[in-house]
Amino acid sequence: xxxxxxxxxxxxxxxxxxxxxxxxxxxxxxxxxxxxxxxxxxxxxxxxxxxxxxxxxxxxxxxxxxxxxxxxxxxxxxxxxxxxxxxxxxxxxxxxxxxxxxxxxxxxxxxxxxxxxxxxxxxxxxxxxxxxxxxxxxxxxxxxxxxxxxxxxxxxxxxxxxxxxxxxxxxxxxxxxxxxxxxxxxxxxxxxxxxxxxxxxxxxxxxxxxxxxxxxxxxxxxxxxxxxxxxxxxxxxxxxxxxxxxxxxxxxxxxxxxxxxxxxxxxxxxxxxxxxxxxxxxxxxxxxxxxxxxxxxxxxxxxxxxxxxxxxxxxxxxxxxxxxxxxxxxxxxxxxxxxxxxxxxxxxxxxxxxxxxxx
Amino acid sequence: xxxxxxxxxxxxxxxxxxxxxxxxxxxxxxxxxxxxxxxxxxxxxxxxxxxxxxxxxxxxxxxxxxxxxxxxxxxxxxxxxxxxxxxxxxxxxxxxxxxxxxxxxxxxxxxxxxxxxxxxxxxxxxxxxxxxxxxxxxxxxxxxxxxxxxxxxxxxxxxxxxxxxxxxxxxxxxxxxxxxxxxxxxxxxxxxxxxxxxxxxxxxxxxxxxxxxxxxxxxxxxxxxxxxxxxxxxxxxxxxxxxxxxxxxxxxxxxx
Numbered sequence: 001x002x003x004x005x006x007x008x009x010x011x012x013x014x015x016x017x018x019x020x021x022x023x024x025x026x027x028x029x030x031x032x033x034x035x036x037x038x039x040x041x042x043x044x045x046x047x048x049x050x051x052x053x054x055x056x057x058x059x060x061x062x063x064x065x066x067x068x069x070x071x072x073x074x075x076x077x078x079x080x081x082x083x084x085x086x087x088x089x090x091x092x093x094x095x096x097x098x099x100x101x102x103x104x105x106x107x108x109x110x111x112x113x114x115x116x117x118x119x120x121x122x123x124x125x126x127x128x129x130x131x132x133x134x135x136x137x138x139x140x141x142x143x144x145x146x147x148x149x150x151x152x153x154x155x156x157x158x159x160x161x162x163x164x165x166x167x168x169x170x171x172x173x174x175x176x177x178x179x180x181x182x183x184x185x186x187x188x189x190x191x192x193x194x195x196x197x198x199x200x201x202x203x204x205x206x207x208x209x210x211x212x213x214x215x216x217x218x219x220x221x222x223x224x225x226x227x228x229x230x231x232x233x234x235x236x237x238x239x240x241x242x243x244x245x246x247x248x249x250x251x252x253x254x255x256x257x258x259x260x261x262x263x264x265x266x267x268x269x270x271x272x273x274x275x276x277x278x279x280x281x282x283x284x285x286x287x288x289x290x291x292x293x294x295x296x297x298x299x300x301x302x303x304x305x306x307x308x309x310x311x312x313x314x315x316x317x318x319x320x321x322x323x324x325x326x327x328x329x330x331x332x333x334x335x336x337x338x339x340x341x342x343x344x345x346x347x348x349x350x351x352x353x354x355x356x357x358x359x
Numbered sequence: 360x361x362x363x364x365x366x367x368x369x370x371x372x373x374x375x376x377x378x379x380x381x382x383x384x385x386x387x388x389x390x391x392x393x394x395x396x397x398x399x400x401x402x403x404x405x406x407x408x409x410x411x412x413x414x415x416x417x418x419x420x421x422x423x424x425x426x427x428x429x430x431x432x433x434x435x436x437x438x439x440x441x442x443x444x445x446x447x448x449x450x451x452x453x454x455x456x457x458x459x460x461x462x463x464x465x466x467x468x469x470x471x472x473x474x475x476x477x478x479x480x481x482x483x484x485x486x487x488x489x490x491x492x493x494x495x496x497x498x499x500x501x502x503x504x505x506x507x508x509x510x511x512x513x514x515x516x517x518x519x520x521x522x523x524x525x526x527x528x529x530x531x532x533x534x535x536x537x538x539x540x541x542x543x544x545x546x547x548x549x550x551x552x553x554x555x556x557x558x559x560x561x562x563x564x565x566x567x568x569x570x571x572x573x574x575x576x577x578x579x580x581x582x583x584x585x586x587x588x589x590x591x592x593x594x595x596x597x598x599x600x601x602x603x604x605x606x607x608x609x610x611x612x613x614x615x
Binding site for chain 2: 182280
């Protein structure tokens with residue numbers, strides 16, 4: 001317990017530290033005075049008086065320490081200045097200190113009671129006994145309060161931890177779902193089933209592509225970061241599957257600054273843009289269309305943009321798609337410096353671009 | 360039993376055709392004839408009119424004219440419809456009582472055979488009328504409708520496609536809904552309410568009879584009684600009812 005008290009003392013504010021110093025000085029003074037007073041005492045009454053005084057003073061000192069520690073927890077500045085581990089240690093130490101103080105004070109009171117029975121300096125003994133009794137009750141309350149604080153702290157922490165876990169799980173599921181879009185998966189499988197009769201080698205390549213997509217999806221769901229190059233490879237594998245479905249109706253043009261490929265990028269940034277272009281652009285055009293994917297940037301920002309020549313879309317539609325989800329994730333991951341912009345000239349085509357700070 | 364296969368994906372059409380032929384060879388009494396393959400919703404409507412199939416094997420997710428649009432525009436006597444869907448949203452017991460059936464992609468041969476046998480039985484007895492809303496059916500089949508670039512309008516006895524961006528307004532007149540452009544005003548089979556849901560936020564409902572393209576509104580004139588008049592890009596004037604005037608102003612200013 002001593003290291004905890006020492007650390008808490010080191011962490012405490014100057015005011016609290018001086019309080020503790022005062023208490024300890026008072027304690028030492030009391031012992032010296034008592035020793036001086038009982039130097040001539042003899043017999044059981046004298047021994048009881050001396051021991052009672054030492055124990056009582058120790059109890060008071062322990063109680064004072066516990067009380068000041070508790071105050072360091074309660075004051076907001078004290079608590080925020082500490083790391084979680086120190087707070088936890090103090091919380092665990094408090095009931096122990098209170099209990100030790102209670103034992104010391106109880107023993108002191110018992111010795112005083114012995115002196116009352118012996119009938120020596122009766123008035124003084126009764127007054128001391130009453131004082132010890134009162135402090136014993138105070139020690140009991142300290143134990144009680146600190147135990148309750150400890151319990152509440154533990155309960156609150158369990159709730160916070162459970163909350164964080166469920167949030168993390170929800171985010172993971174959302175990320176997984178947007179990749180494992182069931183429409184995408186079943187359409188891909190349908191294409192494989194269709195091609196396997198007419199063109200087995202092509203079907204083989206499709207299964208390889210689909211495996212790549214699924215493998216990357218599963219790996220990414222447990223990895224917070226990826227790179228621009230990986231995201232591009234992933235989108236290429238997805239597009240290969242879509243190519244088999246749409247044939248000549250889907251035309252893709254890439255413009256990629258190769259220097260950006262090693263740059264770190266959260267997964268699922270480029271893919272929703274392409275998926276959106278497929279669904280609302282090409283998916284709306286019987287004659288098909290062209291998707292232009294651009295990855296460019298300077299020292300400060302990286303810009304990923306996807307352009308289609310579909311019918312364009314009103315902004316209100318967008319928030320219901322994966323783009324709304326992406327906007328939220330960008331805000332969480334990169335803060336206000338990341339932006340998602342939609343440009344949809346009413347004539348034709350839509351361009352969605354994401355700008356991400358490069359730190 | 361005459362079958363028309365409708366899917367915008369070539370490999371999928373080819374596979375369905377060979378599955379149907381295998382099923383025909385294995386089951387006695389189906390007497391299946393594939394009367395055609397359509398790669399789009401519009402082609403499906405044209406081929407249905409020309410070749411009178413008994414059953415449509417109809418992909419639900421197609422660009423511009425999706426499977427629901429096709430069913431909406433089928434003329435009587437309408438063929439039975441078996442939807443193909445990549446992903447169903449709910450269990451669909453309701454379909455047992457409908458003029459519709461569905462199979463999920465990739466299509467299982469057994470399931471397709473069952474659907475075709477059931478269609479044959481229905482054709483022998485009676486054709487149940489189409490009940491229930493198409494939008495609900497689409498939702499049940501996990502179909503998200505995409506705002507189309509072009510819409511079906513009537514063209515003689517059949518249909519053709521009209522670019523939505525050319526439409527200045529849709530207007531209901533004596534039971535017919537017309538799509539008015541700078542040059543023509545063909546009739547569409549959709550109701551104004553259906554169109555409102557289908558063409559999206561570019562259009563604003565300004566009265567019971569008019570749905571206008573916000574991009575084609577040149578000026579808004581206030582009338583003394585709280586109603587308003589819109590001057591359109593073709594210089595025609597459209598009355599905005601008093602009840603909708605403030606909503607319309609808000610929608611038009613949101614469009615910028």
